[in-house]
Amino acid sequence: MDHPATHVPPAPADIEKGTGVLEISSRSTSSAENISSEPLAPIPIPPNLSRWNQRIENLSGLEARGITRVLPHERHGASVMGYIQMSLLWFSANISANNLAVGLLGPLLFGLGFLDSAMCSVFGILIGSAATAYMSIWGAQSGNRTMIVARYFMGYWPAKLPCLLNMILMIGYGTIDCIIGGQILSAVSGGSMTVVVGIVIVALITWVVAVFGMAIFHVYERWAWIPQVMVLFILVGSAGPSFNANLQTTGDAGAITAGRLSFFSLQLSVPVSWAAASSDFYVYYPESTKKWKVFLMTMTGLTLSFVFVNMLGIGLASGIASNPLWDEANKISSGALILAGYGPLNGFGKFCGVIVALGVISNNIPGTYASALGFQVLGRYGKMVPRYFWVCVIVLIYFICAVAGRNNLFDILQNFVALMGYWTMVMVTIVLQEHLIFRRPGLAGAFDWTAWEDQKRLPIGLAALIAFLAGWAGAIIGMYQNWYMGPVAAKVGGIGADIGVWLGCAFALVVFPPLRYLELKKYGR
Secondary structure, three states, X not given: OOOOOXXXXXXXOOOOOOOOEEOOOOOOOOOOOOOOOOOOOOEEOOHHHHHHHHHXXXXXXXXXXXXXXXXXXXXXXXXXXXXXXXXXXHHHHHOOHHHHHHHHXXXXXXXXXXXXXXXXXHHHHHHHHHHHHHHHOHHHXXXXXXXXXXXXXXXXXXXXXXXXXXXXXXXXXXXXXXXXXXXXHHHHOOOOOOHHHHHHHHHHHHHHHHHHOHHHHHHHHHHHHHHHHHHHHXXXXXXXXXXXXXXXXXXXXXXXXXXXXXXXXXXXXXXXXXXXXXXXXXXXXXXXXXXXHHHHHHHHHHHHHHHHHHHHHHHHHHOOOOOHHHHHHHHHOHHHXXXXXXXXXXXXXXXXXXXXXXXXXXHHHHXXXXXXXXXXXXXHHHHOOOHHHHHHHHHHHHHHHHHHHOOOHHHHHHHHHHHHHHHHHHHHHHHHHHHHHHOOOOOOOOOOHHHOOOHHHOOOOHHXXXXXXXXXXHHHHHOEOOOOEOOOHHHHHXXXXXXXXXXXHHHHHHHHHHHHHHHHHHHXX
């Protein structure tokens, strides 16, 4: 029997199937879920456009389904390989150069030594990976995408806010991936290939895989990690002798505390950025899939990949002070620094650099896929447009952003990644409270996954919305960025540190339970 990674069946009534007229219902189009709901007004589609859409969706291997719920009978049986695929997916997606570049920031930006950087990295990754692994358990249970699942915790309309933010997040990471890949390819060519051309190559390959969807995506991720692991271990052997494991943290006690806290928060923010998309890739797994296995396999893939590449980044950064060639390369770009690590290998080192550059594609594909689905979650007019079209839009957006920001990668990494981590952890905090306090197993109000489009059977979401905004307020007063320092953040260590994630979670943790209790008492849902 096929496992969920090998085949993706089309939904029998997928909203993206061209039919000349699209009727958007307030429920799933499946008869099993269509329980006395009034359909909204049909939206006519020009016949020529409908025919072209049908031809495209009939292409072999192309996933036509968008956000429509995957019903239990449309899924595949459980298998050992299916569980292994969960870890391989996340390991392959994150063992990439863009995550390696985050590790550089510990010594280079925050002035941390090797040991401090490593400890902050490992423990930050563990917490961030755990949050994403928790959010991933809902895909197989519900058959719904992550931002559809969010409706059960935040309400139909308020859930659109994290959906929009997640789209921005994934576009941002797509931009970073393209820049890193373009920098490495340019460095390999000795400058004969511009960074822009490298960006085009990364964006184009990502576009092809993301357009075809889940089936080819899972196959790609299942094998793409192998050459990456090989060339990264070669980098360990080539550059490892220049790593300075004795590098010490610089600054007074306050500055050291601030640097540790900021880098720890940054490292947490990277793996947790997948939390708002993690269920998207498990919707074809059966309902019987064990939650603890989903959590464990997702956690394993995320942690191993992030720790490995971040330790490499910390090692490279630690050797810059004692290696003039690395110092010169780092002044050009982080991509040039990675290639400099392969310097002793000459031509073979450049070949390894190409493999590393292409590895960012594995990281780019799932984000592109998830953000394209976001357009359909935002509203019925977005939902009537096929998923593959939104993929094209997303790729075009981050291609333009990458070309415009190709010379400012470190600023993008420092500010964008941490900024996006704030809202993600606030959302996870709200989901955890709703799940553990108000929807505990055995309590009335169990999840009815057939209600994914029925506003009358989903929570109102006022409590979640207020808690989410309160969390953002906490993040604002605790954030530390180049362009803004919150009043609370400024007091940490005497020089300021980023505690936005922690204050945001604390505010949401306090605000949500009493408001949710009142909401349930008044509205009953």
